[in-house]
Amino acid sequence: MSSHRGGVKELAPQRQETQVAAAGDQSGNVPGELDSSRVKDSTGFVARILAATKDVTWSADGAPTDFLMRLEVGNRIRLATGLLKIEFSGGAEIILHAPADLQVLGPDAARLFSGNLTGRSDAGSFNLFTPAAKVIDVGTEFGVSVDADRNTGVSVFDGEVHVRPMQQEESPDSLFRLTRGMSARVDRRGFIQSGLDVDSSRLRRLLPHEASTTLGASEVSLIDIISGSGVGERRLAGSIDPATGYWGQPPWQQTKGVEPRVSHGQLVSVDWNPLLDGVFVPPAEAGPIQIDSSGRSITLGPTCGATWGSIWARRRLDHSFDPLAGVRDENEQGFWGVGTIAALMERLQWSRDGLVGIHPNVGVTVDLDEVRLQRGRSVRRMRGVIAHLEKSHESSPLYPGVRADFRIYVDGTLRFERLGFRRSDGDSQFGVNFEDGDRFLTLVTTDSDASNAFDHVILIDPILELADP
Structure with missing residues (x-):
């Protein structure tokens, strides 16, 4: 059961399913839903790795190559262990949870191929693409996961998120609205399920505090x-x-x-x-x-x-x-x-x-x-x-x-x-x-x-x- 608010569907707390075509690939190509002109104009560095836990290791060809840990459009981060805090020049911050595979698409866009992340964008309009869905943060704190079967889970900790299954025609009616405390799952077949009990305890919203081993207390x-x-x-x-x-x-x-x-x-x-x-x-x-x-x-x-x-x-x-x-x-x-x-x-x-x-x-x-x-x-x-x-x-x-x-x-x-x-x-x-x-x-x-x-x-x-x- 769903209701309309300003052309955006609001997912009710009970279970709901909608079928669309499955989508998403592992090629790293920029999805068609992202404004291609904006990606083209976003040359140079558009994100940077701010901080990391001490146990971080990289998968093959998945480490940053810039001396200052900055990331260009198209750069791909493959994290084997640990947590990374990444900031986008558009204002969003995410924490990437290993094992994970993420590609930078622009100042306010990324694609999560696999793994978990949490994010916050006070300004809103951060776009996250997964193999099964497009997740639009409109000013909130959220968590997204992509499992081994390429299913996408979305949890909203605060604010509001819009979710649209990939390759569904882009229109106001194709967006599903999630607000604080709500969650949804888009599976690889294109079904959206809401009202699920999502275990968000594994999603770290802050990097753990790790005392400096090189600096004294003063x-x-x-x-x-x-x-x-x-x-x-x-x-x-x-x-x-x-x-x-x-x-x-x-x-x-x-x-x-x-x-x-x-x-x-x-x-x-x-x-x-x-x-x-x-x-x-x-x-x-x-x-x-x-x-x-x-x-x-x-x-x-x-x-x-x-x-x-x-x-x-x-x-x-x-x-x-x-x-x-x-x-x-x-x-x-x-x-x-x-x-x-x-x-x-x-x-x-x-x-x-x-x-x-x-x-x-x-x-x-x-x-x-x-x-x-x-x-x-x-x-x-x-x-x-x-x-x-x-x-x-x-x-x-x-x-x-x-x-x-x-x-x-x-x-x-x-x-x-x-x-x-x-x-x-x-x-x-x-x-x-x-x-x-x-x-x-x-x-x-x-x-x-x-x-x-x-x-x-x-x-x-x-x-x-x-x-x-």
């Missing part, structure tokens, strides 16, 4: 600040476009991290991340540049007026889990330029927690008050190691004079600097102490030779130390 990693991790969350990677402050489409639209960002001489807010006050690209001409929202400025010398790629952070992962472990890009164009994947993976292997990449010319400002608010304690010190990974010796022409500058400011006052350093100068430790009332921490890298070519500056294990509780 340590906060800059990796978590750059990537926007919450308390108890350890994101794998993150990136920020210094020209826009976005984490979403820019810089995800670039399939490589080597995209120039020309200075417009302004501080840009990072609205999605309260821990960051702003980012900026210093102008080519010597002069002042605003570095925080209170209006403070610093004066820098002339630069080439551009940076290369995004500000990024990448956590060290166990060798068995890291999909890029052992990758050697040699002279090919890597994530950050020639040979950078191999160099970065080598540094990650020997780091304690991970790396932050700040290619000159760029600046990023941390709001220490927001860190105190999030962590419940004052920040007393920052420490880490700075290094130059210039790889021009593997390219042609050779750039033997590549140099960079690194400075740390607190509320506009210079607290640390390392000027004109090269790869051959080796690594250097840095440290800055904070006083009560300090508000903004600004990190700036600039070129020392009017060119930012091969200026691959990284921070190794950058840590903020909190006051004792």
Whole structure:
């Protein structure tokens, strides 16, 4: 028995069956129901893996290939064990439960070939395709499973979901409405059954909290600040476009991290991340540049007026889990330029927690008050190691004079600097102490030779130390 509401069928609590043609294949082709023009326009990265449980392993050809765990249209994730948290640039987040096979179709669409997932999309309009059904999230929290017989189960934890059997003619009458507490099953023959008792206990709606094995109780990693991790969350990677402050489409639209960002001489807010006050690209001409929202400025010398790629952070992962472990890009164009994947993976292997990449010319400002608010304690010190990974010796022409500058400011006052350093100068430790009332921490890298070519500056294990509780 069914009733109509605005052309959408509402599944009543009792058992209901409707037969349609069975559909779905394992080819990975984009389903016809998805707007093909939108998929075509969704070039580059449209999703990213935020976090994972420690027991994650990949099935053959099922691991991400991007250094920052970003996913392009068409990428397929085959998870053998563990849980993954994936965020789409359209706003949806899902938790993929192994064993599972998922393909990214666009900023707000994916296809689940097998396995279980839970998802949430406050903005709505997330489309999930399975071999038997199309599931449309219209602003809700839901769970979907595809079993070995390619039957699809749908549970709604909150909000509303619309379900349509695959290959049924698309019309308002072909959608079945599920609301909070309801469930349905679409089998491979095309029958929809509602009012089922679905065991949703196996569907994890949150990743389990796993204590850090690399950070102490009084340590906060800059990796978590750059990537926007919450308390108890350890994101794998993150990136920020210094020209826009976005984490979403820019810089995800670039399939490589080597995209120039020309200075417009302004501080840009990072609205999605309260821990960051702003980012900026210093102008080519010597002069002042605003570095925080209170209006403070610093004066820098002339630069080439551009940076290369995004500000990024990448956590060290166990060798068995890291999909890029052992990758050697040699002279090919890597994530950050020639040979950078191999160099970065080598540094990650020997780091304690991970790396932050700040290619000159760029600046990023941390709001220490927001860190105190999030962590419940004052920040007393920052420490880490700075290094130059210039790889021009593997390219042609050779750039033997590549140099960079690194400075740390607190509320506009210079607290640390390392000027004109090269790869051959080796690594250097840095440290800055904070006083009560300090508000903004600004990190700036600039070129020392009017060119930012091969200026691959990284921070190794950058840590903020909190006051004792």
